[in-house]
Amino acid sequence: xxxxxxxxxxxxxxxxxxxxxxxxxxxxxxxxxxxxxxxxxxxxxxxxxxxxxxxxxxxxxxxxxxxxxxxxxxxxxxxxxxxxxxxxxxxxxxxxxxxxxxxxxxxxxxxxxxxxxxxxxxxxxxxxxxxxxxxxxxxxxxxxxxxxxxxxxxxxxxxxxxxxxxxxxxxxxxxxxxxxxxxxxxxxxxxxxxxxxxxxxxxxx
Amino acid sequence: xxxxxxxxxxxxxxxxxxxxxxxxxxxxxxxxxxxxxxxxxxxxxxxxxxxxxxxxxxxxxxxxxxxxxxxxxxxxxxxxxxxxxxxxxxxxxxxxxxxxxxxxxxxxxxxxxxxxxxxxxxxxxxxxxxxxxxxxxxxxxxxxxxxxxxxxxxxxxxxxxxxxxxxxxxxxxxxxxxxxxxxxxxxxxxxxxxxxxxxxxxxxx
Numbered sequence: 001x002x003x004x005x006x007x008x009x010x011x012x013x014x015x016x017x018x019x020x021x022x023x024x025x026x027x028x029x030x031x032x033x034x035x036x037x038x039x040x041x042x043x044x045x046x047x048x049x050x051x052x053x054x055x056x057x058x059x060x061x062x063x064x065x066x067x068x069x070x071x072x073x074x075x076x077x078x079x080x081x082x083x084x085x086x087x088x089x090x091x092x093x094x095x096x097x098x099x100x101x102x103x104x105x106x107x108x109x110x111x112x113x114x115x116x117x118x119x120x121x122x123x124x125x126x127x128x129x130x131x132x133x134x135x136x137x138x139x140x141x142x143x144x145x146x147x148x149x150x151x152x153x154x155x156x157x158x159x160x161x162x163x164x165x166x167x168x169x170x171x172x173x174x175x176x177x178x179x180x181x182x183x184x185x186x187x188x189x190x191x192x193x194x195x196x197x198x199x200x201x202x203x204x205x
Numbered sequence: 206x207x208x209x210x211x212x213x214x215x216x217x218x219x220x221x222x223x224x225x226x227x228x229x230x231x232x233x234x235x236x237x238x239x240x241x242x243x244x245x246x247x248x249x250x251x252x253x254x255x256x257x258x259x260x261x262x263x264x265x266x267x268x269x270x271x272x273x274x275x276x277x278x279x280x281x282x283x284x285x286x287x288x289x290x291x292x293x294x295x296x297x298x299x300x301x302x303x304x305x306x307x308x309x310x311x312x313x314x315x316x317x318x319x320x321x322x323x324x325x326x327x328x329x330x331x332x333x334x335x336x337x338x339x340x341x342x343x344x345x346x347x348x349x350x351x352x353x354x355x356x357x358x359x360x361x362x363x364x365x366x367x368x369x370x371x372x373x374x375x376x377x378x379x380x381x382x383x384x385x386x387x388x389x390x391x392x393x394x395x396x397x398x399x400x401x402x403x404x405x406x407x408x409x410x
Contacts, residue, residue, distance in 0.1 A: 076319055114310040
């Protein structure tokens with residue numbers, strides 16, 4: 001890792017998780033130079049994100065945010081409910097969408113496995129983002145008519161790749177909805193490339 | 206700062222904000238050794254907090270959390286509404302209370318100046334935490350009967366120190382409420398001393 005951090009020909013480093021059990025993932029992630037950490041998983045980059053001065057935005061949350069912005073979905077002042085508090089998606093997304101400025105200023109509620117009366121909360125959301133890894137968990141009766149539904153889930157099931165949202169039923173009530181596969185997934189890769197380009201530009205200057 | 210970071214007789218460093226305008230506060234805060242950063246404002250410590258493996262917890266949010274825990278207030282599964290998204294109080298508190306484990310597992314909604322229909326949201330909260338710096342902003346009709354109200358505000362007004370909550374009116378509907386002065390304030394100092402002790406123990410071993 002020290003060699004890659006120093007190598008001027010390397011602009012971005014991504015640790016493919018999960019690592020084998022004998023390797024401490026936290027230590028490996030912290031060893032990546034923050035300037036090459038295109039996943040934005042290094043604690044310094046997570047901290048900078050929270051402080052509103054990010055070097056890179058984490059890829060999947062950034063993809064979701066760009067999807068909303070570029071689809072002309074109003075975010076500021078609206079109630080966003082994020083399902084799932086993972087370090088990779090739910091947590092950073094809840095932070096990004098509630099931050100001051102463009103692409104933010106939403107009122108965000110972060111829900112998770114311990115949340116009580118979940119459907120009552122999700123029904124109040126203007127934008128519902130599912131990132132919990134449970135196939136077809138979000139049903140039509142959990143969604144406010146006209147709400148925007150973003151499905152970050154990718155679950156391998158007997159019937160193929162399935163999101164966290166019961167797409168066929170929810171599309172009947174939602175104002176807009178993303179499919180799985182083909183919705184958020186490709187944006188994650190695009191944002192990774194974007195971060196790598198940003199890293200290269202920053203390291204070369 | 207480099208001298209203090211190296212001095213083995215110094216265990217904790219706190220930057221008293223605000224700094225004079227010619228000094229870049231971000232650079233100064235980032236120059237504090239994370240191991241001596243008893244305020245927990247260094248980006249690495251903020252990142253570790255988000256990742257659920259904090260070195261130190263920020264003082265005021267930690268005080269609020271301890272106040273709830275030691276008063277026997279149930280946090281897990283309950284709906285907490287945090288008013289204010291400052292880097293010092295609202296943001297880290299919203300993260301801490303929604304994290305997995307003891308003192309966490311709440312469903313947290315973070316509200317701020319751009320939030321629409323604020324009273325409708327605050328009225329759904331089991332625990333309401335005000336940290337916006339506006340005297341007597343929270344009125345009785347914004348509080349669900351029986352809710353726990355924590356007032357982090359300290360506003361200097363003509364009638365003296367006043368919190369963010371209209372104490373006299375809200376105490377009539379709340380199930381529990383903290384006063385200003387004398388509520389959260391002293392806990393901030395206690396947690397700063399706790400962090401300094403933790404820093405010393407960690408640096409001496």
